[in-house]
Amino acid sequence: MAWLMAILQTLLFIALAPLLSGWIKRVKCRLQNRKAPSLFQPYRDLRKLYRKQPIVPHPASWIFRAAPYIVFASAVLAAATVPLAAIHLPTARIADVIVLVGFFALGRMFLVLAGMDVGTAFGGMGSSREMTISSLAEPAMLMAVFTLAMSAHTTNLSQAVNFVLDTGLVLRPSFVFALGGLMLVAIAETGRIPVDNPATHLELTMIHEAMILEYSGRWLALIEWASQIKLMLYGVLIANIFFPWGIAQTFTVNALALGLGVITLKLAVLAVMLAVSEVLFAKMRIFRVQEYLSFAYLLSVLGMLSHIILEAAR
Amino acid sequence: MDFAELSLYSQAVLLLAGLIALTSFLMLGQSRLVRLVLVFAIQGILLAATTAMVAGVLDFPHLYISAGLSFLLKGILIPVMLHRMIYRLGLHRELDTIEHPARVMMGGAFLVVFSYYVSLPVVAHSPLVTLNAIAVSLAVVLLGMLLMITRRQAVAHVVGFMSIENGLFFAAVVSTYGMPMVVELGIAADVLVAAVVFGVFFFQIRESIDSLDVDRLSKLTEVDKP
Numbered sequence: 001m002a003w004l005m006a007i008l009q010t011l012l013f014i015a016l017a018p019l020l021s022g023w024i025k026r027v028k029c030r031l032q033n034r035k036a037p038s039l040f041q042p043y044r045d046l047r048k049l050y051r052k053q054p055i056v057p058h059p060a061s062w063i064f065r066a067a068p069y070i071v072f073a074s075a076v077l078a079a080a081t082v083p084l085a086a087i088h089l090p091t092a093r094i095a096d097v098i099v100l101v102g103f104f105a106l107g108r109m110f111l112v113l114a115g116m117d118v119g120t121a122f123g124g125m126g127s128s129r130e131m132t133i134s135s136l137a138e139p140a141m142l143m144a145v146f147t148l149a150m151s152a153h154t155t156n157l158s159q160a161v162n163f164v165l166d167t168g169l170v171l172r173p174s175f176v177f178a179l180g181g182l183m184l185v186a187i188a189e190t191g192r193i194p195v196d197n198p199a200t201h202l203e204l205t206m207i208h209e210a211m212i213l214e215y216s217g218r219w220l221a222l223i224e225w226a227s228q229i230k231l232m233l234y235g236v237l238i239a240n241i242f243f244p245w246g247i248a249q250t251f252t253v254n255a256l257a258l259g260l261g262v263i264t265l266k267l268a269v270l271a272v273m274l275a276v277s278e279v280l281f282a283k284m285r286i287f288r289v290q291e292y293l294s295f296a297y298l299l300s301v302l303g304m305l306s307h308i309i310l311e312a313a314r
Numbered sequence: 315m316d317f318a319e320l321s322l323y324s325q326a327v328l329l330l331a332g333l334i335a336l337t338s339f340l341m342l343g344q345s346r347l348v349r350l351v352l353v354f355a356i357q358g359i360l361l362a363a364t365t366a367m368v369a370g371v372l373d374f375p376h377l378y379i380s381a382g383l384s385f386l387l388k389g390i391l392i393p394v395m396l397h398r399m400i401y402r403l404g405l406h407r408e409l410d411t412i413e414h415p416a417r418v419m420m421g422g423a424f425l426v427v428f429s430y431y432v433s434l435p436v437v438a439h440s441p442l443v444t445l446n447a448i449a450v451s452l453a454v455v456l457l458g459m460l461l462m463i464t465r466r467q468a469v470a471h472v473v474g475f476m477s478i479e480n481g482l483f484f485a486a487v488v489s490t491y492g493m494p495m496v497v498e499l500g501i502a503a504d505v506l507v508a509a510v511v512f513g514v515f516f517f518q519i520r521e522s523i524d525s526l527d528v529d530r531l532s533k534l535t536e537v538d539k540p
Contacts, residue, residue, distance in 0.1 A: 167318045171325040173332030294416055295343070301423055302336060309430050309449045310328040311317040312437075 005251060006080070006089040012260075013079040013236075017228040018042035020235065020267060027275040042228065046221045054217030057118045067114035068219040068226075074107035075226035075233075082236050083158050085259035086248035092158035097145045100157070100237075101138065104189070107226065108134055115211030126210025129286065133195065133207065136293040137188045143300035144181040147174050148241065150307050157237075161244045173310050177303030179242050184296035186234035188289070190227070193278040195289055205286060232267070239266040323371045324444060327488070330364045331447035334484060335426065338457040338477060342422050345409050347469050351396045354473050358388025361480055365487050368444070377492045383502050384483065392476060392509045399513055400469060403520065410467045418464050422457055429453040440489075447488040454481030468519055468526040472512045479505055 022039045029036035038044075056064065081095040081103070108130065115127035149155045151172060152163040188195045191208040200206050212223050240247060246262030248255040284292060317325070337357040344350045362385035369377030400406050412418060429452035437445050458481060461474035479501070486493045493501075516526060523530050 169322075170318045171322065171329045172317065173329045176329060177332065177336070291343075291415070294419065298339060298419055298423070299336075302332070302339065302426075305423070305426050305430070306332045306335070306450075309426070310332055310446050312446055313316050 002090050002251070005086065006091045009084050009086065009089065010076065010080040010091075013082075013084050013232065014076060014225075014229060017079075017232040018046060018225065020232045020271060021228045023268060024271045024275050027272050028278060031275060031279045046225055049216075049221035049224070050218045052217040054215070054219045057214055060118055060214075063110070063113050064117045064214070065219075067110040067117075068215065068222040070110045071107045072222040072226045074103045074110075075229040078103035078107075078233055079229055081157065082233055083161060083240060083247065084236055085263050086251065086256060087158045087161050088249065089158070092156065095157040097149075097155045097157060097160075098142075100233075101142065101145075104230070105134075105138070107230075111211055111223070114215075118214045120214065122210045122213050126207050126213075129207045130211060133188055133289055133293070136290055137185050137296070140181055140293060140297040140300050141185045141189070143297060144178040144185065144303065147178040147181075147300060147303040147307055150304065151175070151311070157241070161240055161247060162249075164241065164244050165247070165249070172307075174303040174307035175242060177299050177306060179238065181296045181299035181303060182234075182238055184292065184299065186238065187274070187277075188293060188296070190231045190234055192231075192274060194281050194284050194292065197283050205283065235267050235270050236263065239263060239270060323367065327364055327367055327444050328447055330360055330367070331444075331450045331484070331488070334360050334364070334480075335450045335453055335457075338454050338461075338481075339419070339422055341473065341477060342418055342457060342461055342464070343412070343415060345412050347400050347408065347410060347467060348397065348406050350470060350473055351393050351400065354396075354477060355389055355393035357477065357480055358384060358390075358393070361484055361487075362389055364484065365492070368487055368491060372491060374491060376495050377487075379495070380492055380498045380502075383498070387502055387506060388476070388480060392505070395509055395513065396469065396472065399516060403469075403516060403526065405467070405469065405526065408467075410465055410470055412464060418460065422460060425456040425460060426450075426453045429456060442489070444488045448485055451481050451485035451488060454478075454484060457481075466527045466529050468512075468516055468528050471528065472509075476505065476509075 019039065019042070022037075022042045025041070026036040026039060078100055080091050081100055083089065083092065083095065112127040112130055115123040115130070117123070145155065148160060151174060152160040154160055154163070187193075191198055196207040197205070198208070201209055208227065212220065215223060240263070243266060246258060248259035317328075320328075334357060337353055337360065340353045341350055341357070344353055362381045365377055365381035365384060369375065369381055426449075430449040433449040433452055436448060455478050458474045458476075458478035461477065462471045465471060465474070483501075492498065519528070519531070520526055
């Protein structure tokens with residue numbers, strides 16, 4: 001029963017990810033006074049791409065063919081570890097944040113290799129940029145996670161959520177800093193606006209799109225879907241660690257329905273915040289990204305320091 | 315006593331202390347003068363909020379006066395004066411170069427650790443809960459000094475100086491719940507006068523060396539000797 005729940009939750013996660021990016025697009029269009037596409041447009045795009053035949057460039061090796069599946073599989077595995085609507089699932093045993101970062105790194109590595117595999121200039125450029133950014137973002141994210149771990153005494157997501165639920169409302173300075181750091185990292189890692197523009201296809205500044213320029217058909221669909229899952233993963237991570245109230249702790253129908261409704265609401269609010277920040281800020285120059293990410297790192301370090309200094313037991 | 319068992323008010327005071335430290339770091343990394351002054355104003359407002367919170371819970375009505383005073387002076391009046399001066403001197407588009415920003419930030423983090431280490435024995439001798447924040451106030455003082463060291467613009471020096479004063483005021487609020495009213499009023503008047511005098515100085519410096527870059531004050535001649 002519990003395993004069934006875990007599988008169901010993962011499937012739900014995967015199925016809802018395109019809906020979230022559709023919602024973000026819709027809010028953004030509204031804010032920019034444009035006519036918004038339907039909420040289900042990402043599903044239609046994925047279906048259209050899935051029906052098309054993928055084209056393989058001549059110099060491509062097996063990496064190019066395997067990468068979409070590995071990227072998608074690592075995103076699905078990562079989604080399986082994060083508690084979406086309920087905690088105490090059997091997958092909680094592997095729901096460690098460091099495992100999660102490892103899944104992200106695995107998917108990213110194959111995406112980067114695939115970008116370089118064909119040997120086009122764009123692919124190599126995108127790959128090198130992606131690696132630069134992730135090498136700066138990963139320490140900031142881990143530092144934020146360690147800040148949480150110092151309060152919760154665990155890096156297990158399920159137990160950390162449980163800890164926050166148990167202690168109730170506590171205004172921890174370290175959590176505020178970690179939240180800020182994690183939000184900045186999430187924006188950088190999912191390629192949203194101040195760092196990368198998800199809506200562009202032919203520009204010198206693009207990062208994610210540059211790597212997957214050679215992909216088409218169902219492979220492109222898999223990669224797009226994986227990046228939508230990744231965006232939702234970060235959203236769920238932020239919502240459930242810092243504001244876990246409402247998440248289901250028992251497997252009754254009422255609790256699960258409440259958990260699902262609450263997480264949908266939280267994600268919708270986070271998406272509105274993301275859309276507003278994307279409308280307000282312009283894309284940064286690529287050389288300023290390291291300043292942005294070092295600020296994220298600084299926030300995480302301050303979080304850790306404030307845990308030691310301000311939250312010391314008296 | 316664990317942090318989670320403190321009253322929400324003490325938690326809020328400590329949270330505000332963390333945010334004040336954050337504004338100090340933001341000032342350290344801000345190269346545009348207009349934004350530097352804005353962050354300084356935010357620090358002043360956070361400081362006033364902390365003071366008002368302490369006043370409200372402990373029922374010290376005289377702290378309300380100093381909260382209002384610091385809100386008016388450090389949150390509004392001095393930032394507005396500095397802002398106007400920046401526009402009148404035509405510095406609002408100028409970028410103050412920060413050499414090695416990452417190193418400055420790391421230095422700032424080190425200063426926080428240092429002030430924590432220094433204040434440990436002080437904290438150990440008192441039952442006061444908010445005293446944990448004394449390390450933060452010391453860090454704000456040191457970060458203000460670091461800001462003065464790393465900048466060349468005279469305006470940035472003034473902001474650094476005022477932020478040192480903010481740190482001292484914050485230390486007084488969290489450790490002894492405010493200084494005597496006479497002292498506080500005196501300091502407030504001093505800070506206001508200092509702001510005016512600094513304004514006069516800006517124009518003096520600019521007239522004599524045609525710039526506000528204080529690095530050029532270390533030379534005696536206008537022409538570089540071969």
